[in-house]
Amino acid sequence: MKAHAIPEMAKQFHQLFTRGADYFSSNRKGDFTISDPAENSLQIAMLESGWMMGNITLRDIDRPSGQAIEIGDNSLHTGRELSGRFKKKLFVNGTSFELVETDSCASLSYEQLGQLANINGFDKFVALISDFFGRAVSLDMLRVGFNGEYAGLPTNPIENPKGEDINTGWHAIAREFNKGSQVIIEKFSLGEGGDYPHLDALANQLIKDKIPEAFREDPRLVVLVGAELAAHERLRLFNAADRSLSDTAAAQLLTSSVAGRFAFVPPFMPGKRLAITTLENLHIYTQKGSRRFRAEFVDDAGEYQHAYLRNEGYALGNGFLYAAADENAVTLL
Structure with missing residues (x-):
């Protein structure tokens, strides 16, 4: 292909990509504010990128800082009084947040x-880029949620490949909540002869000591298991099982349930971390009106750039509904 044909093809692609121009209101060349239909399209692409993304709480808010509010709790809200109507105050145990x-x-x-346009055709390439970007943004949001420690400026993806300096994620928030009551940071051992013989024992202790009683039997409660812990537990189960097919299959099934709750390995969560919460309790906030979408051909750099700017932050709807063992506290036996 001739060199001068590539920018021309890029221009054709750009026309096709922006043919839904009614979705955008232009602020300046190459920079757009997402209007409702296009914003919904991006959110749909993000939600479809993974099961977990579709089950956490994504919320648009007006203010750049404040306190997360999760209306009510699982305690009893029914009764009667000797005089007048029965009343029960709603509790607000959400963590503070700051959007950056x-x-x-x-x-x-x-x-x-x-x-790529030659191979797939422009229409297919539009879908390919959009789907990839939706997945990439979604995975980055989860990556930061599990690993984020602070909001740095500028960020350094080489030194912080898991987004540790992009924002303060859920686990870091929980470590500071209520003077650190919800996260075990003291050293302990896990395995035969250790402080906890297996994951069930550790998870049960976390639930008993740190999850409010009203939530302990909540069917939404899940166990988030780091990949290294999951592999350690699977090996323990296989070693404990006879080598018959039925015992092996049972051992495989057991790793999807810990302490009687649904358990899974979330993407990008540190390998030796164990956390218990509801997925709805994991919040990501975006400030209304802050979204900027850019699909631009930068001739000086000789590239097409697809970008999404917004004010974003993390919170726990109920800080007491997150209990965890920090990865730095665990020694595997």
């Missing part, structure tokens, strides 16, 4: 753009 500017970007050189 967050920018996501994926770029392609004109040469890559031309090659």
Whole structure:
């Protein structure tokens, strides 16, 4: 392909990509504010990118800082009084939050753009880029939620490949909540002969000591297991089982249930961390009106840039509904 044909193909692609121009209101060249239909399209792409993303709480809010509010709790709200009506106050145990500017970007050189467009056709390439970007943004949001420690400026993805400096994530929030009551940071051992012989014992202790009684039998409660802990537990179960097919299958099934609750390995969660909560309790907030979407051809750089800017932050709807063993506290035996 001739070099001068690549930018021309990029221009054709750009026309196709922005043919839903009614979705955008232009602020300046290459920079758009997402209107409701396009904003919904991006959110749908993000939600469809994974099961977990569709079950946590994504909420648009007006203010850049405040306290998370999860209406009510699982305690008893029914009764009677000797005089007058029965009353029960709603509890607000949400954590504080602060939204910070967050920018996501994926770029392609004109040469890559031309090659991919030739292979797939423009229409397919539009869908390919949109789907990839939705997945990438979603995974980054989860990555920061599990690993984020603080909001740095500028961020350094080389030194912090898990987004540790992008924002303060759920686990870091929980470590500071209520003077650290919800996260075990003291050293302990897990395995035969250790402080906890297996994951069930550790999870049961967390639930008993740190999850409010009203939530302990809540069917929404799940166990989030780091990949290293899951592998350790699976090996323990296999070693304990006879080598018959039925025992092996049973051992495999047991790893999807810990302490009688549904258990799974979330993407990007540290390998030796164990956390118990409801997925709805994990909140990600975006400030209304802060979203900026950019689909731009940068001739100076010779590339197409697909970017999404917004004010974003993390919170726990109920800080007491998150209990965890920190990965740095665990020694596997």
